[in-house]
Amino acid sequence: MNRRVARLRAAQALYQMDLAKSDTDQAIESVVGEEERPSEFFLELVNGTSTQIAKIDEIIMNSLQGWTISRMGLVDRAIVRMMVYEMKYIDDIPVNVTLNEGIELAKAFGGDESGKFVNGVLSKALETIKGE
16 A cells, blocks of 8 residues: 555545544545555554644634634545644655645545635644744
């Protein structure tokens, strides 16, 4: 499982956890194909994001202008949470790669408007992360 697929599967798992209140193991099991092995990166994204959700949501709330986190679409929220985790806690990935991957995921799942929204939130979140 390469990193792009890992991010896609992780976003799906986080979405499921938010929507159906599934636990981490259930969500991981449901998004990984029978013939697919979950990568360490995938597991880190899902487990790390779910473990750090309170800190991540605080960063997101400070990055939203005229919005609340509960008003965000579930897909956008899952993607933004995962990408904030990646920007804050994974050091070996350049931030511009994380931003681009998040925008591409948002466009693929939600369209151009989601891409623009995610770009704005992640850019603002990055300012907060750098200021910490």
